[in-house]
Amino acid sequence: MRYAMAVDTKKCVGCSDCVVACQTENNVPIGYCRDWIVEVTDGTYPQLELEIRSERCNHCDNSPCVRCCPTGASHYSDGGIVLVTHDKCIGCGACIASCPYDARYPHPDGYVDKCTFCIHRVQKGQKPACVEVCPTKCMYFGDLDDPNSDVSKVLKKRKYKTLIPEAGTKPQLYFLI
Amino acid sequence: MKEELIISGRMNYKVDPTLHIWGWEIPLYLFLGGLAAGILFFAALYYLRGKENQYQFAVKWVPMFAPFFLIIGLGALFLDLHHKLYFWRLYTSIKLQSPMSWGAWTLMVVTPLSLVWSATYVRELYPKWDWKLKWIFDLEAFLIKNRRILAWIMIVYAVILGIYTGILLSAFNARPLWNTSILGPLFLVSGLSAGAAMIMMLSKNPLERIKFSQIDLLLIAIELALIIHMFMGFRASTQVQIDAGAMFLGGPYTLPFWIFVVFMGMILPAFLEFWELKGNHVPSYIPGVLIIFGSVMLRFIIVYAGQASRYLY
Numbered sequence A: 001m002r003y004a005m006a007v008d009t010k011k012c013v014g015c016s017d018c019v020v021a022c023q024t025e026n027n028v029p030i031g032y033c034r035d036w037i038v039e040v041t042d043g044t045y046p047q048l049e050l051e052i053r054s055e056r057c058n059h060c061d062n063s064p065c066v067r068c069c070p071t072g073a074s075h076y077s078d079g080g081i082v083l084v085t086h087d088k089c090i091g092c093g094a095c096i097a098s099c100p101y102d103a104r105y106p107h108p109d110g111y112v113d114k115c116t117f118c119i120h121r122v123q124k125g126q127k128p129a130c131v132e133v134c135p136t137k138c139m140y141f142g143d144l145d146d147p148n149s150d151v152s153k154v155l156k157k158r159k160y161k162t163l164i165p166e167a168g169t170k171p172q173l174y175f176l177i
Numbered sequence B: 001m002k003e004e005l006i007i008s009g010r011m012n013y014k015v016d017p018t019l020h021i022w023g024w025e026i027p028l029y030l031f032l033g034g035l036a037a038g039i040l041f042f043a044a045l046y047y048l049r050g051k052e053n054q055y056q057f058a059v060k061w062v063p064m065f066a067p068f069f070l071i072i073g074l075g076a077l078f079l080d081l082h083h084k085l086y087f088w089r090l091y092t093s094i095k096l097q098s099p100m101s102w103g104a105w106t107l108m109v110v111t112p113l114s115l116v117w118s119a120t121y122v123r124e125l126y127p128k129w130d131w132k133l134k135w136i137f138d139l140e141a142f143l144i145k146n147r148r149i150l151a152w153i154m155i156v157y158a159v160i161l162g163i164y165t166g167i168l169l170s171a172f173n174a175r176p177l178w179n180t181s182i183l184g185p186l187f188l189v190s191g192l193s194a195g196a197a198m199i200m201m202l203s204k205n206p207l208e209r210i211k212f213s214q215i216d217l218l219l220i221a222i223e224l225a226l227i228i229h230m231f232m233g234f235r236a237s238t239q240v241q242i243d244a245g246a247m248f249l250g251g252p253y254t255l256p257f258w259i260f261v262v263f264m265g266m267i268l269p270a271f272l273e274f275w276e277l278k279g280n281h282v283p284s285y286i287p288g289v290l291i292i293f294g295s296v297m298l299r300f301i302i303v304y305a306g307q308a309s310r311y312l313y
């Protein structure tokens, strides 16, 4: 099993509904976010290109955050989801410094926090909150090992990219282009 | 032109707008670790070479500072933790891939070792000292008999500790400025040089002072070579590392780095030491303080600048 997510940059309008859904679903403390929207403008007027991406932890296959963690608090869970065990985390910040995507932050309670792919929902057979709420239905989630999952199907049809593949982290958040 | 913006207003604590997860605590910890490594390295080295009486300060006196430096350093690391009550978790697992982990374990070995080393010299330096308990006298006699073994362990661990202070940073490939294998040897040599400077400042024996002043000259030359090598590596690497190097070659860290670290911390003290070796009088604390200042600044600047260096995607 290998959970992954695909985000359609052609459909995303940058409404930030996913950001708010995550904050509500996961009780993210005020002023923090586990997912965010990046807008890229490329070129010079009038030849401009726009890309909008909903980003979050990439649940990398070769995660520097798991490697750097001195206590084993950061670990791979079911289906490759990268999680932090709160009462093992000492809050040293090594994982925060090691993530090329700046996907983590120190939670006000001391441990380090980030996107969990809503594992509590996924284990119940539901989709992550951000995927569920998206008004343009631009996100696909599922098991890459299952050829019939939403994510496998869309990755077969469409061209995609990952972010900073050169960092060697093997990210599992795919952007359809 | 390409412009990337986070439009959902992300402002995560200590992460945005640029990473600043590590403040003064980590550079201080790295500096004190390096300094202690330098002191212990020379103590063990000159003991093993049979010069414990010739270089008394290096072998017997100055190592007494090392445990304090290490404990203050560990204290700084502790202050940096966000989940302090779980500190002990560092010592419930060993993860060789995590420099933070094996570094913490190295400190767990080096700190008691440095205490033990100093303890074996206490009665020699303070003849009135009394351990009170018989078993401590027996232990002391045993340790003194096995000082050679102690010295060997200490020299190995001092090198590991010195290199660790650099590898802690270079293991992060997310921060292109840190992601160079030069940082391990550079921080090791800088720590050795700070240790030698400390011995040179505190020693009352002119021959010992001259010896350590010569050692410092050599170490500064190696440091300069490593720094040049590091920037050559950045210039010849990928765009992110070219950008990382550019922060010091015209970018915002240019003046602090070249003035505080290279000029005041290396070139000026080297010149003063050279001047003194030529027979002129220079109070040894001036180059000593400058070298230690440069060594502190190196840690601070690299830790801060590294967090500002990143991949843009």
Ligand code: SF4
Pocket: A056, A057, A058, A059, A060, A063, A064, A065, A066, A082, A098, A099, A100, A101, A102, A103, A104, A114, A169
């Ligand atoms: S995106 Fe960052 S936090 Fe998430 S798994 Fe990859 S390295 Fe770790």
Ligand code: SF4
Pocket: A068, A069, A070, A071, A072, A073, A074, A084, A088, A089, A090, A091, A092, A093, A094, A095, A096, A111, A112
């Ligand atoms: S902050 Fe926590 S999860 Fe991150 S590396 Fe340190 S102990 Fe591990």
